[in-house]
Amino acid sequence: MPVTQSIDDPDRAVDYLCEIYQNNTALLRAAFEAYRRGETPTSRVRACYPFVRICTDVMTNIDSRRSYGFVSGPGVFETTVTRPDLFDGYYREQLRLLCKNHQVSVEVGVSEQPIPIHFAFSEGIHLEGELDQQRLRQMRDIFDIPDLAVIDDRIANGTYEPLPGEPSPLALFTAARVDFSLHRLRHYTATSPSHFQNYVLVTNYQFYIDEFVKFGLGLMEPSEDPDEQLYRSQYVAFVEPGDVITHSAHGAQPSQIRVEGKAVARLPQMPAYHLKRADGSGITMVNIGVGPSNAKTITDHIAVLRPHAWIMLGHCAGLRNTQRLGDYVLAHGYVREDHVLDADLPLWVPVPALAEVQVALERAVAQVTKLEGTELKRVMRTGTVASVDNRNWELLDHRGPVKRFSQSRAVALDMESATIAANGFRFRVPYGTLLCVSDKPLHGELKLPGMADQFYRTQVDQHLQIGIRAMELLRENGLARLHSRKLRSFAEVAFQ
Numbered sequence: 001m002p003v004t005q006s007i008d009d010p011d012r013a014v015d016y017l018c019e020i021y022q023n024n025t026a027l028l029r030a031a032f033e034a035y036r037r038g039e040t041p042t043s044r045v046r047a048c049y050p051f052v053r054i055c056t057d058v059m060t061n062i063d064s065r066r067s068y069g070f071v072s073g074p075g076v077f078e079t080t081v082t083r084p085d086l087f088d089g090y091y092r093e094q095l096r097l098l099c100k101n102h103q104v105s106v107e108v109g110v111s112e113q114p115i116p117i118h119f120a121f122s123e124g125i126h127l128e129g130e131l132d133q134q135r136l137r138q139m140r141d142i143f144d145i146p147d148l149a150v151i152d153d154r155i156a157n158g159t160y161e162p163l164p165g166e167p168s169p170l171a172l173f174t175a176a177r178v179d180f181s182l183h184r185l186r187h188y189t190a191t192s193p194s195h196f197q198n199y200v201l202v203t204n205y206q207f208y209i210d211e212f213v214k215f216g217l218g219l220m221e222p223s224e225d226p227d228e229q230l231y232r233s234q235y236v237a238f239v240e241p242g243d244v245i246t247h248s249a250h251g252a253q254p255s256q257i258r259v260e261g262k263a264v265a266r267l268p269q270m271p272a273y274h275l276k277r278a279d280g281s282g283i284t285m286v287n288i289g290v291g292p293s294n295a296k297t298i299t300d301h302i303a304v305l306r307p308h309a310w311i312m313l314g315h316c317a318g319l320r321n322t323q324r325l326g327d328y329v330l331a332h333g334y335v336r337e338d339h340v341l342d343a344d345l346p347l348w349v350p351v352p353a354l355a356e357v358q359v360a361l362e363r364a365v366a367q368v369t370k371l372e373g374t375e376l377k378r379v380m381r382t383g384t385v386a387s388v389d390n391r392n393w394e395l396l397d398h399r400g401p402v403k404r405f406s407q408s409r410a411v412a413l414d415m416e417s418a419t420i421a422a423n424g425f426r427f428r429v430p431y432g433t434l435l436c437v438s439d440k441p442l443h444g445e446l447k448l449p450g451m452a453d454q455f456y457r458t459q460v461d462q463h464l465q466i467g468i469r470a471m472e473l474l475r476e477n478g479l480a481r482l483h484s485r486k487l488r489s490f491a492e493v494a495f496q
Contacts, residue, residue, distance in 0.1 A: 002016075002019070002020050002023070002109065002110055003109065004107055004108065004109030004110075005107070005108055005109065005238060005301060006105045006106070007105060007106050007107075007108060008099065008105040008106070009256065010092055010095035010096040010098075010099050010106065011047065011092060012235035013052065013095055013106040013108050014084060014088065014091045014092050014237065016050075016108045017050045017052065017081055017091065017108055018084040018085070018088070020050035020108070020109075020110055020307050021050050021081070021082065021083075021084055022084075022117060023050075024047035024048065024050075024110070024120075025047070025115060025120040025342070027045075027047050028045065028047050028117055028120035028143070029120050029121065031045040031142075031143070032117055032120070032125070035135075035139075035142065035143075036085050036130060036131065037038065038259055039404070040138075040142070041142055044141070044142060044143075045113050045142055045143055046113060046143075046144055047114070047115050047120075048110050048111050048113055048114050048115060049080040049081065049082060049110075049111050049113050049114075049115055049175040049176070050067075050080065050108065050109065050110060050111065051078055051079065051080050051081065051108070051110070051111035051113075052078070052079060052081055052091075052106055052107070052108055052170065053077065053078040053106070053107040053108075053109075053167060053170070054071065054076075054077050054078075054098055054102065054104050054105075054106055054107070054170070054494075055075075055076050055077075055104065055107070056071060056073075056077075056102050056104060057074055058077060058100055062298065063102055064081075064484075065485075066101075067483045067484055067487075067488060067496075068483060068492070068494060068495065068496040069094065069097025069098060069100075069101055069494060069496070070096070070098070070101045070102065070494055071102070071170075071494045072095070072490075072491040072492060073491075075167070075168055076167040076168065077167055077169070077170040077172035077493075077494065078117065078167035078168075078169070078170055079169060079171040079174065079175075079493075079495070080111045080113050080174050080175035080176070081087065081175050081180070082115075082119070082175035082176075082178050082179050083122065083179070083182065085122075086122075086182075086193065086194055089280075090306060094171075094494065094495045094496065097494075098494055107167040111175075113150065113174065113175065113176060114144035115144065115175075115179075116143075116144050116145050116146045116147070116176065116179070117143035117145065118145065118146060119146070119180075119183070120182070121177035122182075123186065123192065124183050124186060124406070127143055139461070146176070146180060146259075147176070147332050148308035150174065150176055151174075151176050151177050151180050152177070153177070153344060153426075155169045155171075155172050155173070155174075155493065156172045156303075156426055156427055156428075157175070157344050157426065158343070158489055162307075163358075168491075169493050170186045170493055170494050170495060170496065171493050171494075171495035172303075172427065172428065172493055173303075173304050177304065177305045179302070179304075181300065181301035181304040182301075182304065184297075184301045185272075185301045185302070187268070187288060188268055188269050188270045188297065188298060188301070189241065189268055189269075189270055189271060189272035189298075190241035190242055190243075190264050190268040190272070191239055191240075191241055191242075191272045191273075191274065192243055192394075192401070193305060194271070195239045195243065195272075195274040195276065195284075196274060196278060196284050196305050196307070197275065197277065197280055197281065197282035197283055197284040197307075198280055198281045198282075198307050198308040198309075198475075199281065199282070199283045199284070199307065199308060199309055199310075199471040199474065199475060200283075200284045200286065200287070200302060200307050200309070200310040200311070201283060201284070201285040201310070201311055201313050201467050201468075201471065202283070202285075202286050202288055202295070202298070202299075202310060202311070202312050202313065202314075202416070202420055202426075203285065203287055203288070203312075203313050203314050204287070204288060204289060204290055204314040204315065204414070204415070205285070205287070205314060205315060205460075206287055206415050207460045208313060208460055208463070208464050209271070209273060209285060209287045211460055211461050212273055212275075212285045212464060213238075213240065213273060214423055215275075215277045215465075215468070216238035216246075216273065217238055217246055218236075219231075219232045219238070219248070219275070220232075220235075220237070220238055220246045220247065220248045221249060222247060222249050222250060229250065230249070232250055233248075233250045233278055234494075235248060235275055235276065235277055235282060236248050236277060236278050237274075237276045238273070238274070238275055238276070239262070239273065239274040239276060240263065240271075240273055241264045241267060241268060241271045241272070241273075242261055242262055242263045242264040243260065243261045244259065244260070244261035245259065245260050246258075246259050246263050246264050247259070247260075251347070256264075261287055261344060267479055269289070269294070269395050270286055270287060270288050270289065270294060270297075270298050271286070271287055272284055272285070272286045273285050273286075273288055276449055279395075280364065281308075281475050283468060283471050284307075286302075288416065290415055290416075291301050291389070291415050291416070292338035292339070292340045292387060292389050292415055292418075292419040293340055294416075295338075295340075295415075295416040295420050295423075296341060296419050296423060298342045299419070299420060299423040299424070299427070299429075300423065301421060303423065303427035303429055304496075306429075306496055307429055308429075308430065308472070308474070308475075308479060308482055308483070309357060309429065309430040309431065309432070309482060310355065310420065310424060310429055310430075310431055311332055311431065311432045311433065311467060311470060311471070312362070312416060312417045312420040312421070312431075312432070312433040312434070312435070312436065313435075313463065313464070313466075313467040314414065314415040314416065314417075314435055314436070315414070315435065315436055315437075315438035316329060316385065316413060316417075316435035316436070317412065317413045317414070317437070317438070318411070318412055318437035318439070319386075319405055319410055319412060319413055319437050320381075320411050322407060323381065323411070323437050324437065325438065326379075326434070326436065326437065326459045327379055327380065327381065327382060327437045328365060328379060328380040328381070328434060328435065328437075328463075328466075329380070329381055329382075329385060329412040329433075329434070329435040329436075329437065330358065330361055330362060330380055330381070330382045330383075330433070330434055331382075331383070331384070331385040331412075331417055331421070331432070331433035331435070332353040332358065332382050332383060332384070332432075333352075333383070333384040333385070333408075333425050334351050334384065334385055334386070334387065334417065334418035334421055334422070334433075335384060335386035335387065335404070335405070335408045335410055335418065336351070336384070336387060336418045336419075336422060337387060337388045337389065337404075337418075338387060338388065338389050338415065338416075338418050338419045339388045339389050340389070340419060341419060341422050341423065341426070343488055344426060345422050345423075345425070345426050349420050349425070350426045351418070351422050352425075352486065353432075354430050354431065354484070354486060355433065356430065356474070356477065356481050356482050356484065357430055357431065357482075358382075358432065359473065360470045360471075360473040360474045360477070361432055361434050361454075361466070361470045362380070363465045363470075363473055364467070364469040364470035364473060365379075365380050365434070365466050366465045367469055368462060368465045368469055369462070369466075381411055382411050382413060383409065383410070383411030383412070384408050384410045384412075384416065385410065385411070385412045385413070385417045385418065385433060385435065386404075386405055386408060386410040386412070386413045386414075386418070387413070387414055387415055387416060387417050387418030387419060388401075388413065388415060389415065389421070391459070407494055412435055412437065414435060417433040419433065420433065421433060425487060428483075428487040428492075428496070429487075430474075430482050430483065430484075430487070432470075434463075434466065434467065434470070435496045436459055436463050463482070465479075467472070483496060
């Protein structure tokens with residue numbers, strides 16, 4: 001059993017975390033391989049997650065402009081950790097800030113939280129056809145399996161209260177909660193969590209994905225234009241479902257473009273595509289389909305990767321007569337009639353617009369459309385977006401919804417934006433919404449096949465380019481401005 005060590009160097013602390021995690025998961029994998037061969041251990045096989053802890057005796061004078069990297073007061077703060085191979089840079093940065101801001105050492109050791117056997121395999125294990133029903137049932141008597149009693153969002157929701165003598169949380173998510181989401185991401189998106197980038201675009205239409213794939217693969221090809229060469233050189237690979245990786249051929253010939261991996265036979269529920277940078281600050285795009293349930297599901301899981309921002313980029317119904325098909329809506333408020341987050345984030349909690357994201361989106365619209373001043377305002381309206389959970393809301397008695405939308409000053413309606421924003425608020429992930437008006441049902445302009453096809457052909461590419469440019473602007477502006485104090489609660493965890 002590794003001993004708990006007090007370490008004053010963040011890098012050595014993370015190295016020790018890695019050592020514990022690798023040894024413990026290796027033990028579990030070896031035991032399971034023996035079990036798969038038909039051997040039965042004589043006793044229960046258990047290994048636990050590593051933990052990291054800090055202890056502070058006095059309140060340290062912290063720069064009030066900081067949004068993370070410090071604890072709220074004196075006490076003991078702790079979290080279990082997982083997948084140091086995936087979160088290596090993240091852990092090093094969080095611990096570096098804690099050691100610097102509080103002038104303390106970091107304690108690293110083995111927790112009492114067991115690692116479920118499924119989570120000891122980074123890409124999951126497939127038991128179907130390998131173990132008979134008796135061996136499957138017997139597994140829980142030998143190995144720990146995922147326990148929903150310790151996998152929840154109470155810390156993020158602000159409802160977790162440590163028992164007397166228990167340490168306060170150091171991070172929003174425990175190791176088991178992180179592992180749970182990492183495996184779900186692989187299931188829902190058909191790509192490894194290791195490919196996800198720090199800037200995430202979420203869309204509700206495959207048309208956007210088609211353009212993103214075209215754009216991403218185009219960047220992998222060489223160019224003779226010097227400016228284009230410089231731009232393309234920042235992106236190193238493009239990843240599609242099935243972990244099909246197209247590597248950049250920057251500086252090479254088209255015939256030298258290297259592709260590895262095998263495409264999936266059929267697309268998953270929410271396919272993800274990744275335009276990768278070497279430092280992870282590229283752009284991921286996910287097609288979540290239609291509806292708030294998928295919107296909540298995917299952001300519940302992406303949140304454990306601690307992205308720097310996510311933005312909803314999709315279609316909406318325009319609610320004002322002055323709007324035209326193809327106009328943009330920049331959300332500065334939300335009416336939450338999606339209901340999927342009511343138990344996690346009460347409706348009385350405001351979900352504000354974040355200035356840094358709003359400015360980036362407005363600048364991106366201006367740069368891509370090459371419009372400014374009154375002309376820019378003519379194609380983009382800032383206002384409230386209402387998100388509902390009834391796709392056929394148009395068939396309701398209009399007196400109800402129309403009255404509510406009018407009272408809220410809503411200018412657009414969809415089914416996902418409020419969910420994406422509310423989960424960003426809940427998980428402290430900067431968020432934003434830029435929608436494109438694709439129909440105006442209150443004014444007789446319905447989304448019918450002929451109208452939709454024409455709209456998609458003329459507008460999707462521009463809208464996508466705006467989303468990509470907004471993410472690049474956010475990256476250029478730096479994280480200190482993006483991760484502001486607006487999303488922090490009273491007694492916030494230290495990890496970003």
